[in-house]
Amino acid sequence: MMPIMYKDGRLWAALCLMGALSAGAGHVWHGAPTMRAYTLLRVICSAVFWASCRQQSCQPIAGHSSLGSLEQEGDVTLGGLFSLHDSVREPDLTFGSRPAPTSCSGFNFRTFRWMQTMIFAIEEINRQGHLLPNLTLGYKIYDSCSTTFQALRAAMALVNGRGPGEEAASCSSAVPVVIGDGGSTLSLVVARFLGILRLPQVSYFSSCACLSNKKEFPAFLRTMPSDLFQVDALALLVRHSGWTWVGTVAGDDDYGRQGIQIFNQQVGRQGACVAFLEVIPKNHAAERMSSIVRRIRLSGVRVVLLFALEQDAGALFQEVLRQNLTGIQWLASEAWVTASVLAAPHFHPILQGSVGFAIRRADLPGLKPFLLRLHPSMAPSDPFVLEFWEKTFGCTFQGTPGQSRCTGSEQLANVTNIYADVTQLRISYNVYKAVYAIAHSLRSMLQCEPGGAPFSGGSCPHVSNIQPWQLLHYMKQVEFTNEFGETTKFDANGDAVATYDLINWQLTGDGAVRFATVGRFDGTLSPSKKLTIDDQAIVWNGNRKQIPRSVCSDSCPPGTRKAIKPRLPVCCFDCVVCTAGEVSNQTDAIECERCQPEFWSNQGRDACVPKQLDYLSFQDAMGGTLLATALLGACSTATVALVFARYRNTPVVRANNSELSFLILCSLALCFLCALAFLGRPSAWSCRLRHTAFGIAFVLCISCILGKTVVVLMAFRATLPGSRVMRWFGPVQQRASIFLCTLVQVLICGLWLGLAPPSPRRLLARESAHILLLCDVGSSLAFSLVLGYIGLLACLCFLLAFLARKLPDNFNEAKFITFSMLIFCAVWVAFVPAYVSSPGKYSTATEIFAILASSFGLLVCLFFPKCYIILLKPEKNNRKNMMTKLTSGKQY
Numbered sequence: 001m002m003p004i005m006y007k008d009g010r011l012w013a014a015l016c017l018m019g020a021l022s023a024g025a026g027h028v029w030h031g032a033p034t035m036r037a038y039t040l041l042r043v044i045c046s047a048v049f050w051a052s053c054r055q056q057s058c059q060p061i062a063g064h065s066s067l068g069s070l071e072q073e074g075d076v077t078l079g080g081l082f083s084l085h086d087s088v089r090e091p092d093l094t095f096g097s098r099p100a101p102t103s104c105s106g107f108n109f110r111t112f113r114w115m116q117t118m119i120f121a122i123e124e125i126n127r128q129g130h131l132l133p134n135l136t137l138g139y140k141i142y143d144s145c146s147t148t149f150q151a152l153r154a155a156m157a158l159v160n161g162r163g164p165g166e167e168a169a170s171c172s173s174a175v176p177v178v179i180g181d182g183g184s185t186l187s188l189v190v191a192r193f194l195g196i197l198r199l200p201q202v203s204y205f206s207s208c209a210c211l212s213n214k215k216e217f218p219a220f221l222r223t224m225p226s227d228l229f230q231v232d233a234l235a236l237l238v239r240h241s242g243w244t245w246v247g248t249v250a251g252d253d254d255y256g257r258q259g260i261q262i263f264n265q266q267v268g269r270q271g272a273c274v275a276f277l278e279v280i281p282k283n284h285a286a287e288r289m290s291s292i293v294r295r296i297r298l299s300g301v302r303v304v305l306l307f308a309l310e311q312d313a314g315a316l317f318q319e320v321l322r323q324n325l326t327g328i329q330w331l332a333s334e335a336w337v338t339a340s341v342l343a344a345p346h347f348h349p350i351l352q353g354s355v356g357f358a359i360r361r362a363d364l365p366g367l368k369p370f371l372l373r374l375h376p377s378m379a380p381s382d383p384f385v386l387e388f389w390e391k392t393f394g395c396t397f398q399g400t401p402g403q404s405r406c407t408g409s410e411q412l413a414n415v416t417n418i419y420a421d422v423t424q425l426r427i428s429y430n431v432y433k434a435v436y437a438i439a440h441s442l443r444s445m446l447q448c449e450p451g452g453a454p455f456s457g458g459s460c461p462h463v464s465n466i467q468p469w470q471l472l473h474y475m476k477q478v479e480f481t482n483e484f485g486e487t488t489k490f491d492a493n494g495d496a497v498a499t500y501d502l503i504n505w506q507l508t509g510d511g512a513v514r515f516a517t518v519g520r521f522d523g524t525l526s527p528s529k530k531l532t533i534d535d536q537a538i539v540w541n542g543n544r545k546q547i548p549r550s551v552c553s554d555s556c557p558p559g560t561r562k563a564i565k566p567r568l569p570v571c572c573f574d575c576v577v578c579t580a581g582e583v584s585n586q587t588d589a590i591e592c593e594r595c596q597p598e599f600w601s602n603q604g605r606d607a608c609v610p611k612q613l614d615y616l617s618f619q620d621a622m623g624g625t626l627l628a629t630a631l632l633g634a635c636s637t638a639t640v641a642l643v644f645a646r647y648r649n650t651p652v653v654r655a656n657n658s659e660l661s662f663l664i665l666c667s668l669a670l671c672f673l674c675a676l677a678f679l680g681r682p683s684a685w686s687c688r689l690r691h692t693a694f695g696i697a698f699v700l701c702i703s704c705i706l707g708k709t710v711v712v713l714m715a716f717r718a719t720l721p722g723s724r725v726m727r728w729f730g731p732v733q734q735r736a737s738i739f740l741c742t743l744v745q746v747l748i749c750g751l752w753l754g755l756a757p758p759s760p761r762r763l764l765a766r767e768s769a770h771i772l773l774l775c776d777v778g779s780s781l782a783f784s785l786v787l788g789y790i791g792l793l794a795c796l797c798f799l800l801a802f803l804a805r806k807l808p809d810n811f812n813e814a815k816f817i818t819f820s821m822l823i824f825c826a827v828w829v830a831f832v833p834a835y836v837s838s839p840g841k842y843s844t845a846t847e848i849f850a851i852l853a854s855s856f857g858l859l860v861c862l863f864f865p866k867c868y869i870i871l872l873k874p875e876k877n878n879r880k881n882m883m884t885k886l887t888s889g890k891q892y
Contacts, residue, residue: 067142067154068104068383070115074138076466078122078438079158081180081190082115083146084108084384086311104145107391109419110310110340110427111182112384113371114204115141117428118179120370121435131439135446135463143384144181151186155193176466177202177475179434182427183309184208184255191220199468200475202437204430207334208254209262212493219472221494223430223437225359225523227259229498230334233357233521234305235266236531237331237502244272244571245552246331247301249292249316251308252279259333260307273552273571275299280308284315292316293323302550305331310339317342320350329541329548332356337503338426340418343513352507353541357500357521362429362484368422372412392417424515433488433496441474442466498523502531506539559605561589578605581767600769614770615681616841616848623679626848633672633855640863641665647870651879659731660708663738664862667701671855675848682760687775691758692749694851695786696742701858702793702824703741705817707734709797712814713804745789752782763840772840791828797821816861823857 068084071077086106122137142154158175177200181187187206194201195218203211203222211217212226238246248264250256257279264274276299278292293316296304306313313336320328326349336342337356376397379385390396392415395406412420422428448460454473455461461470479489490496502519519533540548556562556575561584563576578584582592583601595601595608602609616623644653644661653661674697677690711734752758756779763772777783798821804814831850838846869876 067150067157069143069154069157070139070141070382070384072119072122072138072140074122074126074136075463076135076442077138077140077175078118078435079175079178079180080115080118080139080141081144081151081154081158081178081182081186082111082118082141083151083182083186084111084115084143085145088145088147088150102150104143104150106146107387108146109388109391109417112388113419114182114428114431115384116371116374117364117367117425117431118435120364120367121432123370124366125435125439131436131443132446135442137435137439140175144186146183146186148186148189151181152189152193155190159194159197159199176200176468176471177438179204179431179438182206183253184211184258185253187211187220187222188217188254191217195219197468198472200472202434202475204434205427206255208258210254210258212495214493217494219468221437221475221490223433223488223496224427225498225500226493226495227255227262229521229523230357230500231259231263231266232523233500233502233531234263234331234333235270236521237355237357237533238267238272238303239270240531240533241303241547243303243550245275245301245303245550246272247275247278247296247299247304249278249280249296249304249306249308251312252282253309255335256280256308256312260305263305263307271571273569275301275552275569280312280316282312284312286319289315289319290323293319293325296320296328297323297325300552302327302548303329303331305333306336307333308335310336310341313339314342317347317350321346326350327542329550330354332503334358334426334500338424338515340421340424343505343515345511348507348511348513351505352513352543353539354505355518355538355540356503358424358503358515359426359430360486360499360501361424361426362432362486364422364425364429364432367425367428368420371420371422374412376406376408388419392419433482433486436480436482437475437478437488437490438471440480441471441478444474444478445471502533504538507543555587556584556589557587558585558589560584561592580769583608597764597766598771611764611769611771613681613773614841615773616679616844617681618679622845626675626845626852627679629852630672630675630848633852633859634669637665637669637672637859640859640867641669643867643870644863647877650870650877652866652869652877660704660711660734661863664701664704664708664858667697667704668855668859670697671701671851675851678844678848678851682773682775684759687758687760688753690775691777691783691786692753695749695790696745698790698851698854699745699793700738700742702790702797703738705820705858705862706741706793706797706800707738709800709804709814709817710737712817713800741793745786748782748785748789752779752786755779756782770840774840774844787828791825794821794824794828798825813862816865820858820861823861824854827854827857 084107085104086108087104089103089105118141119139122139125131126136140158142157144151144154155178158178160174178190178194179202181190181203182205184206185208187201187203188208188211191201191211195216198219200219200221203220203224205224206222207224207227207230209226209228209231211220211222212228214220246267248260250260260277264277267274276295278295280292281288306316308316313332328350330351332354334357337354337358342351374385374388376385376389386397389406389410392412393406393410395404395410397406399405442463445461445466446463450458450460453460455470461467476490476494479487481487487497498521500521501517502521504516504518506514506516508514516537518537519531521531523530535547536545538547539545542548552569552572553565553574556573560575560577562573564570565572565574578592578601581601582594583605584592585606592605598611599608600611601607616626618624618627641662644658644665647653648658671694674690674693677686677693680686758775758778761774761776763774765772798818801814801817801821827850831846834846835843835850
């Protein structure tokens with residue numbers, strides 16, 4: 001760092017100033033203790049500085065560094081800071097010899113136009129005279145060379161009233177206001193310094209949101225909107241276009257880093273994701289630039305926001321061209337969205353279709369002739385005109401070998417460059433508004449009436465000795481509408497009204513780039529109305545009219561939900577089909593919603609539909625089969641009954657108690673037919689009928705079989721001499737026993753129906769697409785008693801038949817009764833676990849199967865042997881063959 005020395009105690013002032021700036025450019029101070037220390041330091045330094053300045057001998061800063069400046073005297077001198085060069089060549093500081101002078105390089109034609117616009121505005125105000133009558137404005141402009149150190153030295157020179165190497169002057173010649181600087185980083189340094197002195201600074205190009213902090217930068221104002229508004233506009237553009245996977249690249253300065261940080265936070269709140277954040281180094285190192293472009297290529301993004309200054313953007317695009325990276329939709333920050341140097345033909349393949357927001361433009365009448373009137377002979381004291389002339393025409397005034405000599409006869413009107421291009425006056429317009437804002441503030445100050453001033457004692461400021469803090473007060477209150485219909489004012493943060501044009505880079509027929517306005521952003525409107533876009537007017541990258549897609553994962557259609565991929569942003573996900581019973585009826589659903597209990601998801605999983613009613617219907621294959629089987633059994637029983645009726649007088653029918661046989665056949669027919677009550681949609685009558693009917697029918701059948709078994713068993717005992725047992729088992733007794741046995745079941749069923757009858761029930765299983773219609777038994781005890789009573793009679797019948805199975809007879813019916821009861825009991829024993837474990841309608845089918853199987857067992861075992869003899873062996877159907885005699889183990 002160049003040593004700075006003041007005589008007569010001014011070293012303390014210098015140390016105070018450098019201490020206040022020790023945080024460095026771009027660093028934001030946080031915390032109440034830090035802010036209190038900063039405020040105290042500011043007060044001390046301000047007092048020391050002005051106290052030292054009031055002394056008579058203000059000495060210049062030692063050293064050989066000189067600052068190029070342009071000056072015009074006036075009643076009020078406006079300071080100006082412009083980065084007319086892009087960099088500074090610093091000398092080697094060995095501290096062993098006097099440092100060589102610093103020099104700036106890389107002349108910037110665009111910034112030179114901004115400086116000329118400031119001069120144009122000042123001369124226009126002086127010429128018209130109605131805004132500031134009897135008062136002329138002057139200017140003193142320094143080149144900050146795009147570096148913080150040079151910007152700070154220039155600001156100190158403006159405050160001192162002279163620069164290094166200039167003649168000593170009184171401190172009262174200091175400027176009361178400074179216009180500049182351009183970059184946010186440069187303005188941060190200057191604003192910290194000028195804020196200590198409460199000297200107003202109006203920036204025309206600094207947009208960093210950090211500069212809105214009035215605790216750190218109390219004297220900073222700007223005609224450039226804050227990046228908060230630009231980022232808000234860019235985030236709305238991302239949401240409007242449906243982009244959820246965006247890459248970001250920032251310049252390595254306060255403008256780029258803070259702007260891109262706010263943007264990433266904004267789009268994150270909107271549900272979009274940032275694929276990467278890369279920073280362009282200020283030295284534009286080739287390896288780092290190559291790495292950035294490779295990262296863009298590998299990320300898969302189709303949209304990239306470049307939040308950087310024009311120089312950094314140009315360096316990145318050179319590398320993009322070298323690696324032939326195409327197909328990227330570039331979003332531009334306002335710093336380069338209208339940069340003519342980037343609109344060169346070799347950038348068209350990658351930048352055609354770029355979109356971004358630019359501050360409002362205006363056509364300044366008379367500016368172009370003012371710019372073209374510039375000539376070296378008109379400004380011999382202007383240190384910048386000669387360099388401008390040499391760079392414009394590629395000549396030299398020094399007669400350098402190998403270069404043509406400038407003659408002065410060259411015509412600016414014949415040259416096409418960014419300096420004379422007044423089609424996109426945006427930053428120039430900001431400079432123009434800054435000059436007029438100061439002029440209107442001075443006008444308000446001139447109109448001050450003694451006693452009504454806002455300062456102590458009601459005294460008005462003296463125009464001949466304007467104090468910066470007085471002018472700052474009027475500038476904060478300024479509000480005016482210019483000739484273009486735009487209102488200029490500063491809000492509480494010193495920011496201007498935020499309005500942007502949405503710019504689209506479109507190629508014209510002659511191959512040039514046209515910065516077409518395709519939308520507008522107005523920060524004063526409600527969120528829903530801030531951004532207006534003419535989608536039909538936009539031409540996207542690749543000369544397409546359709547909005548490019550940039551997503552990490554395609555949207556999940558209705559019927560699916562997003563499943564976040566591990567270790568990836570939330571915008572990268574898989575689409576998982578909703579499980580059965582859940583639906584999603586919108587795109588990119590976070591989760592599936594479960595249907596109501598009576599509804600189920602359709603096949604597409606995008607709507608809930610009523611569940612299907614599930615019951616054992618006649619139309620089901622299983623229900624139809626059981627129906628056919630039941631009808632077959634009933635028909636078979638009827639056929640057997642017809643055979644028995646036809647041959648009722650034959651010995652086989654008569655020998656087996658034809659009355660009981662017909663009663664058994666009738667009960668079996670009822671057993672087959674009661675199975676039909678289990679089919680179809682359950683209703684109150686069918687539920688009550690199905691259990692009671694089959695219970696009574698089976699008890700009637702088993703009672704008849706039990707009666708026949710007892711008769712067979714007692715008949716053989718009656719053959720013993722002197723036995724009179726058969727008189728207790730005559731037809732009347734048999735009917736009575738059957739009636740009593742059946743009556744017990746009827747009473748059980750009657751109590752069941754009276755106290756807790758079976759009823760239809762809807763079973764809403766959550767994991768099933770069906771509503772099961774079942775018959776609730778009502779009382780499990782009654783149902784158990786019905787089945788238990790049937791089982792009791794069946795077991796008793798089986799036991800008696802088993803005892804009589806070996807009684808001598810050519811046709812021993814007890815043997816067939818034993819087989820029939822064995823089958824009956826086996827079926828119903830297997831029925832219990834099968835019924836309990838069968839789901840839904842299959843439990844009903846299991847019960848029907850048990851009824852039909854046991855009924856067929858009884859029909860086949862009891863009556864098919866008799867039918868076989870009647871129909872196929874009629875020779876055995878005689879009385880002799882039916883009689884049996886017992887003698888010593890012999891049959892007779």
